[in-house]
Amino acid sequence: MKNLFGEVPLRVLAFVLLLAALVLAFIAVRVLIVPFVAAMFVVYLFDPGITALQRRGLERGNAFLILLMIALVGITIILMFAPAWLRLEAIGGSSDTLTQSIQTQLTRTERWVDSKFPMLRSVNITRQISARAATVASNFFEELPGLITSFAVNLLLVPFIAYFIIRDGKAIKRRIVRLVPNRYFETSLIMFYRIDQLIGGYLRGRLVECILVGITQTLFMGVANLFVDQPQILLISAVCGITNMIPYLGPVIGTVFGVFLYLSAGLPMSSIYGLVIAAAAAHVMDNIVIAPAVLSYNVDLHPLTVALVLVIGGELLGALGLLIAIPVASSIKVIAQEFYANYQLQVR
Amino acid sequence: MRADSIWANIFRLGQRKESLAEILQTIPLFQDLSSKELKTLERVVHIRTYQPDETVFVETEPGAGMYVIRSGHVDVVLRYKSDHPLILAELQAGDFFGEMALLGDTSRSATAVARERAELIGFFHPDLIEIISLYPAMGAKISFGLAKTLAERLRYTNTQLADVSIIRGTHEEPVR
Numbered sequence: 001m002k003n004l005f006g007e008v009p010l011r012v013l014a015f016v017l018l019l020a021a022l023v024l025a026f027i028a029v030r031v032l033i034v035p036f037v038a039a040m041f042v043v044y045l046f047d048p049g050i051t052a053l054q055r056r057g058l059e060r061g062n063a064f065l066i067l068l069m070i071a072l073v074g075i076t077i078i079l080m081f082a083p084a085w086l087r088l089e090a091i092g093g094s095s096d097t098l099t100q101s102i103q104t105q106l107t108r109t110e111r112w113v114d115s116k117f118p119m120l121r122s123v124n125i126t127r128q129i130s131a132r133a134a135t136v137a138s139n140f141f142e143e144l145p146g147l148i149t150s151f152a153v154n155l156l157l158v159p160f161i162a163y164f165i166i167r168d169g170k171a172i173k174r175r176i177v178r179l180v181p182n183r184y185f186e187t188s189l190i191m192f193y194r195i196d197q198l199i200g201g202y203l204r205g206r207l208v209e210c211i212l213v214g215i216t217q218t219l220f221m222g223v224a225n226l227f228v229d230q231p232q233i234l235l236i237s238a239v240c241g242i243t244n245m246i247p248y249l250g251p252v253i254g255t256v257f258g259v260f261l262y263l264s265a266g267l268p269m270s271s272i273y274g275l276v277i278a279a280a281a282a283h284v285m286d287n288i289v290i291a292p293a294v295l296s297y298n299v300d301l302h303p304l305t306v307a308l309v310l311v312i313g314g315e316l317l318g319a320l321g322l323l324i325a326i327p328v329a330s331s332i333k334v335i336a337q338e339f340y341a342n343y344q345l346q347v348r
Numbered sequence: 349m350r351a352d353s354i355w356a357n358i359f360r361l362g363q364r365k366e367s368l369a370e371i372l373q374t375i376p377l378f379q380d381l382s383s384k385e386l387k388t389l390e391r392v393v394h395i396r397t398y399q400p401d402e403t404v405f406v407e408t409e410p411g412a413g414m415y416v417i418r419s420g421h422v423d424v425v426l427r428y429k430s431d432h433p434l435i436l437a438e439l440q441a442g443d444f445f446g447e448m449a450l451l452g453d454t455s456r457s458a459t460a461v462a463r464e465r466a467e468l469i470g471f472f473h474p475d476l477i478e479i480i481s482l483y484p485a486m487g488a489k490i491s492f493g494l495a496k497t498l499a500e501r502l503r504y505t506n507t508q509l510a511d512v513s514i515i516r517g518t519h520e521e522p523v524r
Binding site for chain 2: 051054055174177178182183185186187189190192193342
């Protein structure tokens with residue numbers, strides 16, 4: 001019998017459909033991977049609170065909703081009654097001002113370099129960089145709305161996914177464990193438990209660290225605001241807190257965001273110096289006080305691994321991929337370590 | 349080869365009932381739990397089915413927790429894969445084993461093998477930790493039951509060791 005598609009064999013059609021389904025699944029996973037990982041963060045962050053409410057007889061899903069409400073109300077109150085020094089007022093910024101500010105600054109720097117090192121006069125830094133600065137500036141302003149939109153979409157999606165992970169996660173885990181053959185049942189149970197404990201401890205630690213870094217930066221920028229003009233303290237501190245998730249590069253990325261914002265608003269260099277000093281002070285505080293106190297379990301990744309993981313994360317999932325790359329890589333390292341330790345134990 | 353040893357079930361009470369909660373209630377670890385707590389426990393435990401000669405756990409491998417036999421028979425064997433395995437105990441429905449692993453980070457001291465098709469109720473270290481975290485009163489009852497069970501096993505071991513010492517004539521006065 002001739003099929004509906006003439007000469008095309010059904011097997012080819014099935015293959016094409018399967019391929020299309022795989023492509024769609026990849027796109028769906030790609031789209032969902034960031035909110036899913038972010039939801040896992042939320043789950044681990046809220047877990048101690050949920051357990052405490054569960055002890056009082058509340059169901060896990062309801063406990064999460066209550067805690068989420070409290071968090072949202074808290075943030076709204078902070079934003080509504082934020083002290084004046086947090087400087088929430090909008091600063092008008094444009095890519096033209098940013099390019100101009102970068103050019104002015106570069107010319108000034110070049111003039112200073114030329115006066116100190118006359119042999120470098122022929123290099124002509126300004127002309128070479130200013131062309132690129134214009135591109136960077138326009139890119140910054142072109143990508144910012146997209147980034148904010150995708151961040152806002154994820155912000156709505158994350159609590160939704162987190163709610164279902166919290167409500168049904170344990171049942172799903174039990175169902176997965178039930179499928180494990182008897183021979184590996186106990187091993188998988190122990191591994192699930194240890195990995196959960198380690199990743200939970202690590203992610204909670206990192207999140208608390210980021211929140212504290214954000215608060216510290218807010219305070220330092222508040223102090224800087226007494227001496228120099230420091231608008232948008234809360235926004236810049238929040239970005240610095242979030243980007244702190246990325247080791248080594250995170251504080252730099254956060255600070256560069258602030259510097260670009262100030263340059264685009266045409267603020268004087270004193271404001272930028274104030275911001276950089278506040279960010280540096282917050283970073284020092286993080287390394288000396290916050291991180292040692294908060295991180296009970298630290299997953300040390302080699303700087304080269306960090307670079308590689310960031311490139312892969314950025315390439316696959318863009319700016320948000322940069323944020324989740326390190327926690328995901330650290331979690332994979334914890335799982336691999338646990339598998340290896342277990343294997344060693346069995347070999348012995 | 350068989351051995352009359354501490355693995356023999358000293359807690360065996362007789363004919364067992366069928367319901368999960370009722371079986372659990374006969375185990376010394378869970379004897380003090382209320383019916384509501386037993387219902388909670390029912391939701392936490394894992395039901396596993398083993399075929400004849402299938403190993404439940406293997407000697408020296410890390411252990412996760414204890415098992416209660418719901419149906420069938422399980423042998424606890426030392427040196428299972430060797431030429432001279434030693435059967436430490438033959439357990440039947442209502443018996444339990446492996447409770448020391450509930451304390452965590454211990455390796456199995458013997459191998460457990462299903463002699464025939466057996467249905468086991470598993471209760472593991474992560475489950476105990478979760479109960480302690482969510483229902484502290486219930487967790488305390490189970491922990492106390494576990495302590496009592498281990499103490500009973502220890503007392504039984506001491507008696508057996510004393511008997512062995514007397515038989516061998518190596519009994520010595522304690523050093524003061």
